[in-house]
C-alpha cells in the first residue's frame with residue numbers, strides 16, 4: 001500500500017509538558033484513519049503539526065514523500081493538506097456557495113488582477129468553480145442551501161459546509177478535527193455518510209474524534225494516543241477491546257468515554 005502521510009518520531013514539548021512523544025504512524029493513500037484518546041492526550045497538537053499550524057521539536061512529517069515544514073500552513077495547503085477546525089470557521093455573512101468558492105479561488109490563485117486582466121477566461125473559470133462547488137454541496141446533501149447565508153444555517157449543516165470547503169481545495173490529505181462535536185445522532189450519521197462518500201483512492205483522511213460510533217463507521221484503522229504516546233493501533237473493534245485503551249479511558253473522566 002502506498003503511504004501518503006508518514007509521521008516519524010514526532011515530538012512536541014510545551015515547557016515541561018511533552019504533548020507528543022516520538023509519535024510515528026502512517027496513513028496509506030485512500031485510507032481513513034482515526035485518532036482517538038482522552039482529553040489532553042495530544043490529538044489537537046498532532047493535527048496542528050500535520051497542518052503546519054504549529055511547529056515541532058523533533059521528528060518529521062511527509063506527504064507523498066514531500067517534507068512538511070512546521071509553522072507553514074500555506075505551504076502545507078500547497079502540498080495538498082486541508083483541514084477543518086474544532087470550532088467552526090465559516091464566513092457567516094457569505095452564502096454557503098461563496099464559502100466553498102472562496103477556497104477554490106484561494107487554491108487556484110485567482111485574485112482581483114486576474115479577474116480584470118483575464119476577464120473572459122476568468123468568467124469561464126468562475127463558472128466551472130461554481131459548478132464544482134455545487135457538486136460538493138450536492139455530495140454533502142445541502143445543495144438546496146447554496147444561496148443561504150452561512151450564518152443562518154443549523155449547526156449540523158454548517159459542519160457539512162466546512163467539510164465541503166475543505167474538499168474544495170482538492171486535497172490529498174483531509175484532516176477533520178472533532179467533526180461530530182455538538183451534533184445529534186441523525187447529524188452524526190449524515191456526517192459519517194459524507195466522510196464515507198468522499199473517499200477516493202488519491203485522498204487520505206485523518207479524523208480526530210471522541211464519538212466511537214462515528215469512528216467505527218468511517219475509519220478502517222484507529223490510532224490511540226495517551227499522554228503523547230501511542231498506546232494502541234488496530235481496527236475500531238480491536239482498539240475498543242485493547243486493555244491499554246480501557247485503562248486509559250477508565251483512568252480518565254466520564255466525559256472522555
Ligand SMILES: Nc1ncnc2c1ncn2[C@@H]1O[C@H](COP(=O)(O)OP(=O)(O)OP(=O)(O)O)[C@@H](O)[C@H]1O
Pocket residue numbers: 014017018019037038039040041042043044045046
Ligand atoms: N499551546 C500550548 N501551551 C502549553 N501546553 C499546551 C499547549 N497546547 C497543548 N498543550 C498541552 O499539551 C497536552 C496535549 O494537549 P492537546 O490539546 O493536544 O490534547 P487533546 O488530545 O487534543 O485534548 P482534547 O481532547 O481536550 O482536545 C496537554 O497537556 C495540553 O495542556
